[in-house]
Amino acid sequence: MQFDQLHRREFITLIGGTLVTLPATAAESFPTRPIRLVVPYPAGGGTDIVGRILGQKLHESLGQPIVIDNRGGAGGTIGTALAAKSLPDGYTLLLVPTSHVINPSIYAKLPYDTEKDFAPITMVASAAILMAVHPRVPADTIVGFVEAAKARPQAIANYGSAGAGTVFHLTGELFKRLTGLALQHVPYRGGAPTVTALLSGEIPLAFETMLALQPHIRAGTLRALAVTSPRRSAIMPEIPSAAETGFPQLVAENSYALFAPAGTPARILMQLHDATVAALALPEVRDRLHEQGAEVVGTHGQLSVRPYHSAAFFSTPAVGAAAE
Numbered sequence: 001m002q003f004d005q006l007h008r009r010e011f012i013t014l015i016g017g018t019l020v021t022l023p024a025t026a027a028e029s030f031p032t033r034p035i036r037l038v039v040p041y042p043a044g045g046g047t048d049i050v051g052r053i054l055g056q057k058l059h060e061s062l063g064q065p066i067v068i069d070n071r072g073g074a075g076g077t078i079g080t081a082l083a084a085k086s087l088p089d090g091y092t093l094l095l096v097p098t099s100h101v102i103n104p105s106i107y108a109k110l111p112y113d114t115e116k117d118f119a120p121i122t123m124v125a126s127a128a129i130l131m132a133v134h135p136r137v138p139a140d141t142i143v144g145f146v147e148a149a150k151a152r153p154q155a156i157a158n159y160g161s162a163g164a165g166t167v168f169h170l171t172g173e174l175f176k177r178l179t180g181l182a183l184q185h186v187p188y189r190g191g192a193p194t195v196t197a198l199l200s201g202e203i204p205l206a207f208e209t210m211l212a213l214q215p216h217i218r219a220g221t222l223r224a225l226a227v228t229s230p231r232r233s234a235i236m237p238e239i240p241s242a243a244e245t246g247f248p249q250l251v252a253e254n255s256y257a258l259f260a261p262a263g264t265p266a267r268i269l270m271q272l273h274d275a276t277v278a279a280l281a282l283p284e285v286r287d288r289l290h291e292q293g294a295e296v297v298g299t300h301g302q303l304s305v306r307p308y309h310s311a312a313f314f315s316t317p318a319v320g321a322a323a324e
Contacts, residue, residue, distance in 0.1 A: 106164060
């Protein structure tokens with residue numbers, strides 16, 4: 001992927017309102033020390049997996065270690081606030097999933113401004129969302145789950161997600177609206193704790209990325225009911241889409257994007273963008289992400305905060321229901 005002169009001008013225009021000026025020598029010498037990549041979720045979840053795959057290659061191309069800083073909690077807002085308040089010098093980056101732009105619709109007050117406090121670098125990847133159950137749940141389809149939940153409402157009474165306001169939470173709320181089930185939402189501090197709870201039987205159902213669930217589904221310790229995408233995933237084609245099982249409105253995916261604090265110098269943002277896009281173009285990175293259930297979606301400076309979300313959630317009652 002070549003970031004040509006036109007794209008460079010567009011990217012500078014995109015971020016031009018939030019720049020500070022540093023001497024050219026300072027920008028050109030970047031980086032001279034390790035870079036912190038804040039992942040606002042615990043280790044082992046989808047965002048963490050994407051961050052570690054990307055961080056390894058950025059280490060090689062930038063010549064400095066990329067230190068993953070997992071700061072989970074509050075739907076990703078704790079780690080995001082930490083990044084927003086960091087110095088805009090290129091040494092703190094933020095990798096966030098779709099919930100980054102959903103949170104303003106969920107939380108009445110955030111300790112940062114989603115649109116003003118971050119400078120976009122690039123989209124990174126997207127991952128399908130799976131609807132998975134504990135093996136003791138007597139269902140292997142969405143219809144079967146709905147029937148089982150209605151027949152045994154006390155035994156199948158809740159579902160888990162990576163936290164309030166996450167795309168997984170909203171997918172669950174949309175599922176409730178479509179089926180009429182009165183499932184209680186159980187929020188966890190990230191994808192990894194959610195999967196752990198599902199494996200132990202603490203919750204009967206969870207919505208999570210293929211990144212986090214795929215190994216357990218292949219091992220038979222969890223059962224996938226459907227993927228919430230318009231069509232089957234090429235990574236696990238044996239799993240039907242929600243649309244083909246009678247739920248065409250149950251469509252959602254989780255995307256990941258890379259940001260820096262607002263005010264990060266343009267030269268540094270450009271260097272980070274070029275290094276990231278180059279890393280995402282490497283076959284080994286694409287293969288590793290694909291093996292984990294994600295697809296590369298690197299961009300050429302066209303990223304902005306507002307369109308970075310799954311539009312389906314903003315055209316359904318799911319956001320309002322999740323905020324209640």
